[in-house]
Amino acid sequence: MSSLDRDTLTEIAEKALTRPSDAMFWDDRLFTTHGAMFHWADNGDDILEESNYLSALALIQGAAGDFADDHVIDGSARHFAFGSLRTIYVQVYEGDVMRCRECDEIAAWAVSRKKHGRRRFLCDSHKDCWEWESERYGLPALAPIKYRPKFTAAFTEAAELAYGLLDYPIIDESDYSEREYERFQSNLNEALEYVQRDFEDDSEQESAAISERAYEGGLGELLGELPDACVDTDKVAAIYREARDAYFTELGNAHLNAPIAGQLALV
Numbered sequence: 001m002s003s004l005d006r007d008t009l010t011e012i013a014e015k016a017l018t019r020p021s022d023a024m025f026w027d028d029r030l031f032t033t034h035g036a037m038f039h040w041a042d043n044g045d046d047i048l049e050e051s052n053y054l055s056a057l058a059l060i061q062g063a064a065g066d067f068a069d070d071h072v073i074d075g076s077a078r079h080f081a082f083g084s085l086r087t088i089y090v091q092v093y094e095g096d097v098m099r100c101r102e103c104d105e106i107a108a109w110a111v112s113r114k115k116h117g118r119r120r121f122l123c124d125s126h127k128d129c130w131e132w133e134s135e136r137y138g139l140p141a142l143a144p145i146k147y148r149p150k151f152t153a154a155f156t157e158a159a160e161l162a163y164g165l166l167d168y169p170i171i172d173e174s175d176y177s178e179r180e181y182e183r184f185q186s187n188l189n190e191a192l193e194y195v196q197r198d199f200e201d202d203s204e205q206e207s208a209a210i211s212e213r214a215y216e217g218g219l220g221e222l223l224g225e226l227p228d229a230c231v232d233t234d235k236v237a238a239i240y241r242e243a244r245d246a247y248f249t250e251l252g253n254a255h256l257n258a259p260i261a262g263q264l265a266l267v
């Protein structure tokens with residue numbers, strides 16, 4: 001059961017199904033049965049947006065179960081501002097939902113002429129049609145009953161996730177941290193390779209030892225310093241150089257302090 005009340009779900013449904021006026025869509029289901037719930041500019045650097053999008057997608061597909069293929073669309077489109085934009089579209093109402101007999105909108109009212117008679121369905125704006133028809137046929141209609149179209153499990157899940165983001169910006173904390181850490185490592189390695197070009201005579205073994213020392217000496221603490229796991233290449237260079245100096249100084253001292261051949265014999 002959803003933790004969101006029906007009015008909130010209805011409001012989110014309406015927003016999700018509102019078709020942007022300036023765009024073309026490749027699939028008839030978009031903004032008719034399937035509403036847009038999450039976006040991700042997937043050639044950008046925003047790790048949080050990436051993590052939230054992919055985490056939401058997995059959770060919504062999970063909630064949809066056997067209907068995942070029909071109820072969830074992971075769509076990709078060119079966008080004038082973002083380049084490539086991915087969007088999760090989710091089928092909002094169950095397939096057997098009733099539609100207004102006048103305009104085909106999702107129905108909001110059920111009306112009939114007698115208690116267990118055949119029901120007719122109408123949207124909010126066509127609710128009055130029934131009264132007109134009653135007059136014409138001279139049959140009184142019973143008071144319209146509010147019709148509550150059933151939301152899909154996929155939509156309910158998506159709405160809860162979207163609503164939850166208003167309180168807390170991360171859908172899956174561990175997914176986000178993993179992505180951030182991976183991106184950081186990759187950015188850091190790139191920066192290290194760049195600094196190491198100045199020290200081409202260092203052996204691979206020496207470079208690895210210096211890198212390790214530099215990581216302990218401050219590189220590791222750069223995580224989280226800049227947004228989206230970026231690293232300050234000047235800082236990386238400074239820390240690496242410092243670690244390299246220390247490494248060779250130590251190596252030199254070790255060499256100087258090593259017993260000179262024959263020394264022992266003199267003591």
Ligand SMILES: [Zn+2]
Pocket residue numbers: 100101102103104105122123124125126
């Ligand atoms: Zn209607």
